[in-house]
Amino acid sequence: MQHERDLQDANVVFFGGTAGIGQAAAVEIARRHANIRVVGRDPAAGAATVSALKQAGAASAVFARGDLSTVAGVKEAADAVLAWKPTLHGVVHSAMSAQRGKHITADGLEFAFALQYLARAMLNRLLVDALSASGDGRIIHISGAVGERQVPDLGDLQYERTRWTFFKSALGSHALSFLHIQEASRRWSDRPVTLTAACVGPTKTKVMLDPRMPPIMRLLGMIGTRPEVSARNAVTALVKASAADANGAILRKPKSWTPEPLAFDAGKATKLWDITSVLTAQHGVTL
Incomplete structure (x- = not known):
């Protein structure tokens, strides 16, 4: 890729880089000789990922076990990242x-x-200062290509009054x-931080093939594209000389930068x- 920023x-x-799309993106960034921290749940998958990252050329690579399903677990993971490196790119x-x-x-949340x-x-929100400190911090969300009609009722985010379905929850x-x-892109417009959603379609990943997935999702996983293909825009968003054109934006097509x-x-x-601020405060974390 031409016109890349220097990630050495x-x-x-x-977060979630021990398999699938996240791992594929991490390997590409390792080839740029970056320091990489991977947060996940499976130590064996973490160790294998660290080995792959070092082999790809990472300046350093570490795995940290983390529970991102609880407010306390997220705060612990963020604190550990800041103890690892106070500046993030x-x-x-x-x-x-x-x-x-x-x-x-455990927090009573869906x-x-x-x-x-x-x-x-x-x-x-917990890492934005560290991202700002680099002078060019970039945040990428791997996501489905959803629209505004998929926004759930903000008064019933835990599906206590409306019927829960897998697709309503996931989308x-x-x-x-x-x-x-x-x-966030509006509130942080004066900070050197960009936020981008990199949308992906059906991909052959461990989670897509999980037996707990609906049958249609497992089928799509079996015929989906390779993680390396789905990771392209996430990698581009990290390495492009400037990601300003993608700040506060979504990239709906994984194979094109639009x-x-x-x-x-x-x-x-x-x-x-x-x-979000009120909810986390109720669980002891101020954002």
Whole structure:
């Protein structure tokens, strides 16, 4: 890729990078000789990933076990990142999980909301100062290509009054992340930080093939593209000389760089930001 920024000895964190798209992106960044921290749940997968990253050329590579499904776990993961490197050049979110039926976390939150929205929003807000310190911090969300109609009822984010379904939960968590990206890019417009959603389609990943996935999702996983292909825009967003054109935007097509500025309901974006602040404070974390 031409016109890349220099990532040698840069510090990049991958949340959920021990398999699939996140791992594929991490390997590409390792080839640029960056320092890489991978946060996941499986120590064996983490050790294998670290080995692959070092073999690819990473200046350094470490794995950290983390539970991103709880507020306390997210705060612990963020604190550990800051203890590792106080300056960050990139953060990539790819942590996702399959669940058969509605699952409630230890915090009493719906699982996809906790992992695929709240953890990402919390980590971004807890790490924004470290990202700003690099002078060019970049945040990338790996996501489905959802639209505004997938935004769930902000008054019923835990599906206590409305019927839970896998697709409403999964797609809704991505739509909430889009609201977060839109609001964060507005609030942080004076900071040297960019936020981008890199959308992907069906991909042959461990989570897509998980037996707890709906049959249609497993089928799409079997015929989907390779993780390396789905990771292209995430890698581009990290290495491009400037990602300013993708700040507060989504990249809907994984094989082409076509930023689409987010323009969801601004009132909902602000409301969700405030809901997030109150929710984390109720669990002992001030954002």
